[in-house]
Amino acid sequence: MSDIPAARVLPSKESTLFKELLSLYETRQLKKGLKTADQILKKFPKHGETTCMKGLVLTHMGRREEGVELVRKGVQLDLSSHICWHVYGLIHKGEKNYREALKCYTQALRYDKENLNILRDAAQLQTQLRIYDGLVETRYTLLKIRPAMRQHWVALAVAYHLNGNLTEAKKVLEHYESTLKNVPDYDVEHSETTLYHVRLLEDLGEFTEALAMLDVNAKSRAIVDRTAIMEIRARLLAKLGSNEAEHAWRVLVEHNPDCYEYYRGYLSNLGLSLDTTDPSAPQALTVLAEFATQLPRATAPRRLALTIASGSSDDFRALVTPYLLSGLRKGVPSLFSDVKGLYKEEAKQRVIEEVVLAARDTFSVEPPSSSTVSTDVEPTSYLWTLYFLAQHHSYLGRHAQALEVLETALSHTPTLPELHMFKGRVLKRAGDPLGGARCLEDARFLDGQDRFLNTKSAKYRLRGGMVEEASALLGLFTKKDAPSPGADLEDMQSLFYLVEEADAHNRNGNFGPALKKYMAVNKVFDDFEDDQYDFHGYSLRKFTVNIYLNLLTWEDRLRSHPAYVKAALSATRIFVAVHDDPSIGTAATGNGGQLTSAQKKAKQKAKKAAQKLQEDAKKLAAASHTNNDDKGLELSPKDDDPDGTKLLTCTDPLERAANLLKPLTTLAETNIEVWVAMYDVAVRRKKYLQASKSLARAAALDAQHPELHVRRIEFRQTVTSLPEPPQAVGPILAESLSKLLQDEVSLEAFNSQYLQRHATSAPAILAVAKAMVKLQAPRDQVEDTLFTALEAQVTLDIKTALAILAFLGTIKSPREDEFRTRCDEKFVLATVFKSAAELAELRQLAITAPQAVPDKVEDIP
Structure with a gap:
């Protein structure tokens, strides 16, 4: 007692009240807890622990700011109290500030080294932050305090495993298993731990020991997952080179005949490969043919055989013909998606086209009694053959042919939604997003209760820039009491919606709402990272160790997801544009420029949604204060930037962009756009060495990339214009610059040489024109260069044409409309080059409903 500060000691009555306060908080009786805290503080206003507990209670009652302030005050009143530091850590943890929370727990442990609750929380925070060396120490301390708890042994083994010390993890598990007695059969927790032990032995390369342990525990019924036993056993036998491996893999194939991985394992064990160029391909084909005969209902061996077979051989035609005909007869809608991976070889494309055309001619014979029509042909086979052909032509860029085939199919069966949907996709690919939206609306009206059709139609409206109209469609299936359909979809973490709406706003020039949605995508991934926190304790309590380790590996690569990559890159471009031209942000606030009608609508809608959200929060708060269950309520934070204007006018756009790109430098290192964006941010932050490294990484991926060409010229200009390069990095910077662009070559000559090498590439022509502007070439020369993209020998797609058109607008070219008109003539099916009135x-x-929508097939004339 002598070590306890006098200010912390409470009389008997108040000490009992404080214990009651802790109990009330644990049971979430917050109002009673608040009254109890006030009783203590009335007599002892400087009692730090009670002050902290009162602050913690207030934060759970929705009074966060007041509560946090009280917790800070309580910590200052008693700096040596583990309760105060623990509460402060809980506050930081609630705000997702894990590093600060861990610091608080570390302080708490200085004054109470064996507090189980604090140690457990600290261990979870260390795992969340990937501080594995500290995790080992914490788990070891927990084990010493409570050695009888099984989960502490397994937790320590996992900590060693995560820290890379597999040998110690194995020793811990062995010691743990030696203490077990009377383990019942089919005990799931023991089964999972045993499988984890086998996994450790396999990772250590001790395959014989792992196999022996697996077999012993499988026979004794200690492992209950039979599929896992078969998979691990086959893998271990193969690594040991055992003769039993072939049989083990064959058992797996028979267990699940449509699992591709089992066939790959079986072939790999025989020394065969699924690579077409491998000399062992004919042998692999023979093996797969045997499986196809033995397992006639399995599609996997027949599909894998198509990958291996050479397109120029008769084997491929003999294999693909029955495969395609079977799918067409059955009417498999996903047949083309299944085989389009074969289109990497032109020979296979031709064979598939010939087979399907022949099937169309066969299935289209009208008289059902004709001898040329087999009795097993369904009437719909002809329809699905046309559907396949349309996908085939569209995939190869033959959009006119695809539309012609689709018109034939629609005249045959106008009530099949898939036909309307794919017609919309063809039109979108051909440069007619509004026509595509029209077709998706036709498909949606065929089944108004189909959520998938509703979602696809809304998506195509967003592709056409119709944000309000898409929101109206999405509102048919979202919560009616939500502030807006978009708010509900954002709560449900719908990545497709967030990315598509952000892109739509971006194309429409509404950078505030676009940036808001891109950052919402970032928040979704932040939530994914935060969600793993609870699993650090739960998975170890339930002994689901193997899947937990897989979860951690998945979380470590979380931001390699395409949605995050796209959102991060797009948001970075907006942040860079705002840094280069602050008037973009000023115009969005309405202070420095006139808003367009679309921008006004978006801003008004966002304000209404925010007001509704605030009103709902007030109603919930009022309800919570009158609720008798006394549980309290956490309110969602108010959105003080509904239309993204504060994001646009932030004072640190480049720092925010750098934070978005940071994880991509390791998770998307093969994406050249990441390194180009890294350069754009680094060079503006005056981090020239980082900029040069980014360009070097981009050059290693594609030395002739158009955007890299522009940055090379820009970087040379930037570095040479510096009054004095930084002394520390000056020589390194000069060396890296010389590798990117030789000193003896002038920038004009370098640009001209690049154009000569890539004269038939439209993206390269655009890059040269951008470089010419940086080199201050006359505008008419830049325009002439850009117009060469329209020449017959140049490969120009719609995306690049739109980029060139936008660049002409950027340089205020008087020939912008001329380029638009010529593109409209060049791309016959496209509507993106039409005038504003036509659009x-x-x-x-x-968005107009069809004139007549049939309710039944019989209503079709």
Whole structure:
């Protein structure tokens, strides 16, 4: 007692009240807890632990700011109290500030080294932050305090495993298993631990020991997962080179005949490969043919055989013909998606086209009694053959042919939604997003209760820039009491919606709402990272160790997801644009420029949604204070930037962009756009060495990339214009710059040489024009260069044409409309190059309901 500060000691009555306060908080009786805390503080206003507990209670009652302030005050009143530091850590943890929370727990452990609750929380925080060396120490301390708890042994083994010390993890598990007695059969927890032990032995390369342990525990019924036993056993036998491996893999194939991995394992064990160029391909084909005969209902061996077979051989035609005909007869909608991976070889493309055309001619014979039509042909086979052909032509860029085939199919069966949907996709690919939206609306009206059709139609409206109209469609299936359909979808973490709406706003020039949605994607991934926190304790309590380790590996690569990569890159471009031209942000606030009608609508809608959200929060707060269950309520934070204007006018756009790109430098290192974006941010932050490294990484991926070409010229100009390069990095910077662009070559000559090498590439022509502007070439020369993209020998796609058109607008070219007109003539099916008046008519047509929608197939004339 002598070591306890006098200010912390409470009389008997108040000490009892404090214990009651802790109990009330644990049971979430917050109002009673608040009254109890006030009773103590009335007599002892400087009691730090009670002050902290009162603050913690207030934060759970929705009074966060007041509560946090009280917790800070309580810590200052008693700096040596583990309760105060623990509460402060809980506050930081609630705000997802894990590093600060861990610091608080570390302080708490200085004054109470064997507090189990604090140690457990600290261990979870160390795992969350990937501080594995500290995790080992914490788990070891927990084990010393409570050696009888099984989960502490397994937790320590996992900590050693995560820290890379597999040998110690194995020793811990062995010691743990030696203490077990009377383990019942089919005990799931023991089964999972045993499988984890086998996994450790396999990772250590001790395959014989792992196999022996697996077999012993499988026979004694200690392992209950039979599929896992078969998979691990086959893998271990193969690594040991055992003769039993072939049989083990064959058992797995028979267990699940449509699992591709089992066939790969079986072939790999025989020394065979699924690579077409491998000399062992004919042998692999023979093996797969045997499986196809033995397992006639399995599609996997027949599909894998198509991958191996050479397109120029008769084997491929003999294999692909029955495969395609079977799918067409059965009417498999996903047949083309299944085989389009074969289109990497042109020879296979031709064979598939010939087979399907022949099937169309066969299935299209009208008289059902004709001898040329087999009795097993369903009437729908002809329809699905046309559907396959349309996908085939569209995939190869033959959009006109695809539309022609689809018109034939629609005249045959106008009530099949898949036909309307794919017609919309063809039009979108051909440069007519509004026509695509029209077709998806036709498909949606065929089944108004189909959520998938509703979602696809909304997605195509977003692709056409119709954000409000898409929101109206999405509202048919979202919560009616939500502030807006978008708010509900954001709560449900719908990545497709967030990315598509952000892109739509971006294309429409509404950078505030676009940036808001891109950052919402970032928040979703932040939530994914935060969600793993609870599993650090739960998985170890339930002994689901193997899947837990897989979860951690998945979380470590979380931001390699395409949605995050796209959102991060797009948001970075906006942040860079705002840094280069602050008037973009000023215009969005309405202070420095006139808003467009679309921007006004978006801003008004966002304000209404925010007001509704605030009103709902007030109603919930009022309800919570009158609720008798006394549980309290956490309110969602108010959105003080509904339309993203504060994001646009932030004072640190480059730092925010750098934070978004940081994880991509390791998770998307093969994406050249990441390194180009890294350069754009680094060079503006005056981090020239980092900029040069980014360009070097980009050059290693694709030395002739158009965007890299522009940055090389820009970087040379930037570095040479510096009054004095930084002394520490000056020589390194000069060396890296010389590797990117030789000193003896002038920038004009370098640009001209690049154009000569890539004269038939439209993206390269655009890059040269951008470089010419940086080199201050006359505008008419830049325009002439850009117009060469329209020449017959140049490969120009719609995306690049739109980029060139946008660049002409950037340099205020008087020939912008001329380029638009010529593109409109060049791309016959495209509507993106139409005038504003024509686009307005098409947009209205895209959202108009069909004149007559049949309720039944019989209603079709």
